[in-house]
Amino acid sequence: MTSGPTLRDLWRRGQRGWPASFPLAQFPNAPLLVALGGLLIAQLTDGSAHSYARAAFYAGLAAWAWEELTGGANWVRRALGVGGLIYVVVKVGAALGA
Numbered sequence: 001m002t003s004g005p006t007l008r009d010l011w012r013r014g015q016r017g018w019p020a021s022f023p024l025a026q027f028p029n030a031p032l033l034v035a036l037g038g039l040l041i042a043q044l045t046d047g048s049a050h051s052y053a054r055a056a057f058y059a060g061l062a063a064w065a066w067e068e069l070t071g072g073a074n075w076v077r078r079a080l081g082v083g084g085l086i087y088v089v090v091k092v093g094a095a096l097g098a
Contacts, residue, residue, distance in 0.1 A: 023073045031067060035060030062088045 005013070017023025028036065038056030045053060065084025072078035 017073060022076075024076055029064065029067070031060045031063035033060075035064060058088050058092055 011027065014027030015029070017026035035057050038053045038058075038060055041053035042050050042057060061084055065081045065088065067081070068077050069081030069085060072081055
């Protein structure tokens with residue numbers, strides 16, 4: 001009797017992305033998890049907590065975008081990195097009144 005793939009095998013496969021020949025999707029990495037956590041907390045709070053969570057969102061998203069831009073598996077992933085960085089720059093610039 002053979003068992004299915006372990007959780008560790010699925011995680012490793014998820015980090016390589018799907019499809020294997022031209023990865024377009026993968027499980028979130030650490031910077032993206034930080035960004036998603038910051039976004040969730042920002043949606044649920046207001047005041048200082050909202051501001052700090054929003055900053056964590058932009059920092060995590062910028063780190064994720066930079067990683068994709070410099071080390072993306074293919075041109076689509078690198079283009080996502082460019083788009084992510086542009087989004088962060090525009091949103092932070094608008095928040096600073098630029």
